[in-house]
Amino acid sequence: MNVHTPALAKAHRFDEPTSVFARDVIHDLSRAPKRLSPKYFYDATGSELFEQITVLPEYYPTRTELSILRNRSRAISSIVPDGAALVEFGAGSTTKVRLLLGECRLGAYVPVDISGEFLNAQAQALRADYPGLAIHPVTADFTAAFELPEAVRDMPKVGFFPGSTLGNFEPGEACKFLKSARTILGKGARMVIGVDLEKDERTLYDAYNDTAGVTARFNLNVLHRINRELGGDFDVGAFIHRAVYNRDRHRIEMHLISKKALTAEVLGQKFSFRPGESIHTENSYKYSIDRFALLARVSGWSLLQSWTDEAGLFSVHALEASD
Incomplete structure (x- = not known):
């Protein structure tokens, strides 16, 4: 350097x-x-x-994950306690979180992202559609430790990490992130996470x-x-x-x-x-279900449930912090 x-x-x-x-x-x-x-x-x-x-025709992850979130929204939202703070790591477009907002009775939504300008624009648009929801955007590098807003300190916490972003980490870094998320969210936390699956190379x-x-x-x-x-x-x-x-x-x-x-x-x-x-x-x-379950387990999480699309292209998992 x-x-x-x-x-x-x-x-x-x-x-x-x-x-x-x-x-x-x-x-x-x-x-x-x-x-x-x-x-x-x-x-x-x-x-x-x-x-x-x-939205590109070749890019399957987003539309496939959206179909899982849409078709399984009731089952996925059942792991979110009433009055919980939903903390989205690496929040981008609000399209995915909206599928959960319609099913959950949240106490607050906390989108976290390094791109503050984009984050605040998305949060403002969400406030217009959900005026009764407390929204607390946090501009931070979600891969490192950060402080949650004081307003959500006493709420149960559920992490939300959609997309295939976990795959951007080296396996050791993915483990470190999951451990960090567990610490940030606190005891008894749960998490909903998207994971891209192994498939044909073409x-x-x-x-x-x-x-x-x-x-x-x-x-x-x-x-x-x-x-x-x-x-x-x-x-x-x-x-x-x-x-x-x-x-x-x-x-x-x-x-x-x-x-x-x-x-x-x-x-x-x-x-x-x-x-x-x-x-x-x-x-x-790209992960298999078994390899991701092992990664979660060594990172301090237990796997509650997994959902995939019919073609097995993508997966969404519900995790719970281990004691």
């Missing part, structure tokens, strides 16, 4: 989240091979692009290499974000999106591949790229 990064960040008058972004970018691009964390996809532009991805490949190129723009946006927020000078057009399935590790890998030899500068630190060199931006692990 560039030892001058803290001073450079201070000179640029960065706020704390941007300073953390700067630190992580410098650190991860200094590694071999180079990496960037997928959590930095989700600025306002990235969040909007991801919402576009969710379906997986197509889902992350859509013909409209939206996923490519989503991936490349992280370089645009570095340029916008950190004064970087990446030639974004010199990189291409690539997503491949790693069969041995049960995961899709997303990369940004340099088309030529080039140098990019971020906060005074220069990074050289060879032709064909990759920045590894995301993994998306």
Whole structure:
């Protein structure tokens, strides 16, 4: 890591989240091979692009999970105690949570996301449709410890983590996140979580290499974000999106591949790229029901129930914190 990064960040008058972004970018691009964390996809532009991805014909996870939440909403909502605070980790569009709001008698809804602008816009829209529901958005990195609002401290807690975001974590990191969520939610907590399942490689490949190129723009946006927020000078057009399935590790890998030899500068630190060199931006692990149940168990949760679609593409699980 560039030892001058803290001073450079201070000179640029960065706020704390941007300073953390700067630190992580410098650190991860200094590694071999180079990496960037997928959590930095989700600025306002990235969040909007991801919402576009969710409705692409090739991208099965969102519509499949929605069908499970819609068809099983009564059974899923039965694990949510009356008066509970529903805490959504990595809240994006409110489409999924609305399917539970119609079935649950919540005391509060707490959406948590790193993209504050997008988060607050979604919370405001939800308030208009549910004026009697207390909504307390929290702008935070949900992968790290954060404080829940004082207003929900004494309510029973239920975590909500839809989508296939758990698959973006390395298995050890997924375990760490589930342990952290258990601590944040507290004793007796429950959780509803979406998990993508193993399936044929063609379906997986197509889902992350859509013909409209939206996923490519989503991936490349992280370089645009570095340029916008950190004064970087990446030639974004010199990189291409690539997503491949790693069969041995049960995961899709997303990369940004340099088309030529080039140098990019971020906060005074220069990074050289060879032709064909990759920045590894995301993994998306796929689980079997049994492997996820084991992960949950070693992370301090017991599996209450699981639901899948008829084709077995996706799964939703109800968990309870172990004593």
